Amino acid sequence: MEKEMTKNRITKFQLFFLLIQSQIGVALLSLPHAVQVSAKGDGWISTIIAGVAVQGMLIVYWQLLKRFPTLMYTEITKKVVGSFLGKFLNVFIYINFILVGGLATILFIKLINLWLLPLTPGWIISAMILTACIYLAISDLKIIARFFVLATSLILLLWFTSVLSWFTPKEFEYVLPIGSSGLKNILLGSNNSLLAMLGFEALLFFFPFMIDKDKKGVFKTVSMANLTITLFYTYFIFITLISFSTDQLTQMREPILNLLRGISFNMIDRVDLLFLSVWIVPMATSIITYLFAASKSLNLEKKHYPKAVVVNGCILFLITLIPSDDAIITLFNQYVSYLSYLVVFLIPTLLLMLSFLMKKHEMSESR
Structure with missing residues (x-):
């Protein structure tokens, strides 16, 4: 594993785009609908709070990874709590990545069926998507990172397209007065935003492959990626909230696509469908990340890794x-959310606390 990481290094620049692509996916398109159920016009505040919560966890991750700079998440568990209990925790970690990847694929297929290919059987769409994802996930992380950098241009396309929607009517009264939903409802909305922003936990698998991992610039890169995602999500929730009333958002599954649907030109119609055809690539990148993390969590030798990716891809298909x-x-x-909170938030926090209490770090066994 260590030899593989030595040959398969990624830069801070590539890490930035790996994290962005891991977090942005199908959930973005339906997030305004999910957040407004509780937070109403304060949904954009909920997203900011979720971004702060993610930043807090990134600090925990950073402190943990500094103590174990060459170990991945599932190797750190065995280092801190022992082989037996570590393998037990790793089962939950593996199941989490498989189930989250499966849920992302299901939502992906449902979206394509609803908006683009209503007569195409879901299993055909699933087979085509997962075949492409497996092909990329088998590749070295360096190759995946290069693809993610290129795919980020499509995210910029969404932002550029959304700018055109400012020419449609906007009602800022929909988000006023600020804070009227109450703190409780805003926090409930931040839960939905937090779940949509999952993917940052992939840092626990990306970090061992980093070049110059000991420099503070890595944490700045991770923080900038989180800030970018937070502002990106907040922007789209805000623009959606001022474009549609609460009653309208309740009836829309993917408000962002409905927002783009209102844009038309003399030579181009149904901008939403054109955009969705392109957005397939960013939606697939999150599935690639979960395939990569699930396969790496098995701690197999490099020669067995491609087989693990294929098997995990078949599990997602099932x-x-x-x-x-x-x-x-x-x-x-709902159940995947519970498991994600355990794997993404609770276990890393406990590992960090135990590593300090038991004075364990990567070189502790040699002393």
């Missing part, structure tokens, strides 16, 4: 065959 009515997806999403 998950997508589950009937995808709204009730089942909601229940699935």
Whole structure:
């Protein structure tokens, strides 16, 4: 594993785009609908709070990774709590990445079926998407990072397209008065934003591959990626909130696509469908990240890693065959959320605390 990391290094520049692409996906398109249920016009505040919470966890990650700079998440668990308990925790870590990847794929397929290919069977869309994702996830992280850098240009396309929507009517009264939803509802909305921003935990697998990982610039890069994502999400929630009333947002599954749908030109119509056709790539990058993390969490030798990716891709395909009515997806999403809080927030925090209390770090065994 150490030899692989030596040959397969990534730069801080590439890490920035790896984290951005890992966090942005299908959840962005429906986030304004999810947040407004509780936070109403204060949904943009909820996203800012979620970004602050992510930054807090990044500080925890950074402190933990500084103590174990060449170890991945599932190796740190065994280093801190021992082999037996570490393997037990790693089971939850692996299951989390598989289930989150499966949920992202299900939502991806549902979106494509609803907006682009209503007559195409979901399993065909799933097979095509996962085949491409498996092909990229098998590659070295350096190659994945280069692809993610190129794919970021498509995110800029979404921002540019949204600028055109400012020519449509806007009602700032929809977000006034600020704070009228109450602190409780704003915090409930931040929970939805936080779940949509998941993907930053991939840092626990990316960091060992870093060049110059000991420099403070790495943490600045990670923080800048989080700031970019937070501002990006806040911007789109805000522009959606001032474009549609609360009643309208309640009836829209993907408000951002509805926002783009209102844009038309003499030579171009249905900008939303053109955009969605391009947005397939950024939505797929998050699935690639979860395939990568799930396969790496098995701690296999490099020669066995491609087989693990293929097997995990097949597992995701089987998950997508589950009937995808709204009730089942909601229940699935709820349980995945609970597991994500355990894997993304609780376990790393406990590992950091235990590593300090037990004075464990990467070189502790040699002393």
